Amino acid sequence: MRAIATLFAILIASASNAQTYNIKDYGAVADGKTINTNAIQKTIDLCASKGGGIVYVPSGQFITGTFSLKNNVNLHLETGAILKGSANIKDYKSYEKPTYGTNYYGIIFTENAENVSITGSGAIDGNDSAFFEFDKAKKIDSISTKYSRQQGNYRKVSTGIGDGPVVPIEPRPRQMVLFAQCKRVTLRDVSLLNATFWTLHFADCDAVLVDGIRLWSNLLVPNADGIDVTSSSNVTITNADIRTGDDAIAIVGYDHHFEIPGFKGIKKDCENIVISNCNLQSASSAIRIGFLDQNDVKNIQISNVNITNSTRGIGLFLRDRGSLENINISNVYVQTKLRTGDWWGNGEPIHISAIRGKEDVKLGKIRNVNFSNIICEGENGLLVYGTSESTIQNLSFKDITFKVVDSKLNDVAGGNIDLRGVLGEKNQIFKHDIPGLYAQYVDGLTIEDFKLEWPDSIPSYFTNAITVKDFKNLSLHQIKGTSSPSNSSLKSVALIDGTGIKTDLDKTELSKENVN
Template sequence: MKTIITCFIVLLAFKSTAQTYNVKDYGAVADGKTINTIAIQKAIDDCSSKGGGMVYIPSGEFLSGTISLKNNVDFHLAIGAVLKGSANIKDYKSYEKETYGINYYGLFYTHDAQNVAITGMGKIDGNDKVFFDWGKAKKIDSTTNSYTRQKQNYRKVESGGLGDGPVTPIEPRPRQMVIFSQCKKVNVKDITLANSTFWTLHIADCDGVLIDGIRLWTNLLVPNADGIDVTSSSNVIISNSDIRAGDDAIAIVGYDHHFEIPGFKRNKKDCENVVITNCNLQSNSSAIRIGFLDQNNVRNIQISNINITNSNRGIGIFLRDQGNIENITVSNVYIQTKLNTGDWWGNGEPIHISAIRGNPEAKLGQIKNVNFNNIICEGENGMLIYGTNESIIKDLSFEKITFKITNSKLNGVAGGNIDLRGQSDPEKQIFAHDIPGLYAQKVEGLKIKDFKLEWPLSMPAFFTNAIVVNDFKNLSITDFNGKASPSNTMLKAISLKNGEGFFTDLNSKVVIKNNVK
């Protein structure tokens, strides 16, 4: 009996402290016209100062500029509630960066807070329609085009319309729609995030983050409209979500100077212990991007049970700076990729792994210990593994892979190229190259097992062997099922050049070796 009484007292105490703060009680008006920034911020501040609880957004459309969550606040949007970004850039908090001048935060900027959440079945809307020229496509510069197979016709839209975009931004525009910076114990659950003008949800230098059951839909024509960006954060779970983004759907990167946030003390902090599971993804760039100009390490990434459809690039791992990228497992994934028109990074590769200089000053890090298992792919370009003398890719395995290469109506304007953008050599941004089913160079410890490759009946002449591996050490190819492209039937399925240490269960009719020991 004493135990029951004690529990009842504890429940009463919890009920008395976990209060609900309705923004309407603070003067917020759901008329789609009134700017409610001050009223909403008052509710947040009051909630946090009194020990925490729920800030409640009832049904209706509430316009706002930048607001900041505080400790122990659950920002909850009811069904039918819409928090919409103001059309006036002056309603957002501004900040100045030496490199870029004056910029503006988006709807949420939460810094150095604990036990914070955004929940509910409502919607956060970035109001992208007022910050872009929807009749004008952003073009690829002529210098970049000059090394492609198609030159100035690269990714050109024959009708002169928008094609796949991207549309042209009207600057200044709000930046990250939702930022959590140096926060601990963050939850984002069940919410809909839509129409962002830049990155949608940015997790920066945080620890202990759960993103679950969300719908994140940006306009597929909008550049920089990433879904979720996790930078230099640890212990992050992204699960059970539907993410459709104009730019990268999910990006996992070490912190770098390009995305520094004012008020954010620079730390030497790795991005580590990230789980991505049970999600549907779509992107006009990379569905999952790991790495870029990483000054810190990226490691311990688990990706499983993912559908990637209608995307420009499937899973991309990019090393361009001093941080290492290591310990990555990708399993039980379906990937469907296609060629695009317009100035999007990527060129239809289901899997892209590259290590090439982007920072002209740093000593390059390394990609190592990456495993792909039980992957089904359909794509309009081959898989790419692109190491360099400065950074050899090590200990990479592909096991139980089924890859069906498909013909593309855009081969004439986009096919037969490799896209390594985000690196420092102008001749290696986008350049013409033959396309095997899988191309690898500068690799050590590459293992390919139970790999099945299918071609359509006809392909352009730039599609060649099934597998090409150049400049390797310790290569294993077993249980392979496939042949060269139907456009090059005289080629052997597998071509190897400049290697040491090769094991296979295949015969000489399948493999051609040139300077392989």
């Protein structure tokens, strides 16, 4: 105990000796109108040149454009301190993007730095009100909805803007806080507010800790992701409150970064990610893993998370050559609902899909994924959507409780699967029966201790408790739940085109078609 106390005293003394640089001492003015970019950057540069320390932002509102952190610098925001993005796009650092012309970074762009941090109880505010038309809704395109149950009426809003998303004013600043190819990055306690695009992005970083932050973007704002982790390693996100229009947390394996000019792609997996003790909300996916990944995404641990008021809960999306593997998700509550407007997702608490989104690549695999102790309430079913060229492998659902909720938006959005981000018009949003859990093209699926509850009345496209098609090596045990009230004559579980079954269900609960 004495040794521990001595070590703690040494750490406190070391922290107290860190040199502190107050941005007001170098020209920053907290009047809510002065552009403080140069004064903030001057303070950071001086701190870094002296070997590092604390760049202190006192209470007050400081307007700024783009600045960069440097090695060994801790940007500390005091209680009441606000770094607010300028309403003038010209105050942000610009870069040229092929075929898209001039683009602009957000408030903080840090590249090739080590031992950098943002701490304190203050806030960074992206000033979204300057870059969106909040009285106009972005419309969903007719090609995507052509094969939906509602076709032209899909997600139609009779008046107003519904659930958005609202229309951006371009150009707008991109990632509000971006760390590219950095090591030992820490964000602790700060608030990240009102982003105009991705809020917090770690691109090809190593050793990242995000702890205790509040990240709130407007739920009507498109592209305003919470935390994006791309091709990074050894990342921990914990004790966070994230509420966003787009994905709350996204983990992907790009080997390119379209928002970082001059970036040269490398073969670097996105791996060793821990997400715990978080509260999440999203008008898209609360947690998104994968998309157009050219590198693998692997070794993901998610636990003790509440997901509420979201369009999708947890989504695994394979569309490219990179695989998604070794993913464990436990002790999670998920509540999802249908929304109007051009948001991806359609009320699924859990969505897993492996389908081509790119030509001329060999698709990767989704494999070794475990869900345990999950409580769901949702307005659409759980979805496992493999394909013949990318069968999902070794997937388990254990101790799952799912309450299906009748939706006031069933007439305009219900009874569909949304796979957008794929090739082919028919594969975007399409009409489909909705079991409690639907799975296809899966090898090694285990469903154990699964409880399903239906509302008293529900549309007729809701069918069995569980439907599994095109499967191998299926294990079903302790399934409690009937078919939907609108299809009470159906068996609880329907199995179609498969081989290899282990189950404790009897013939009264199970229907089989072309199953060995």
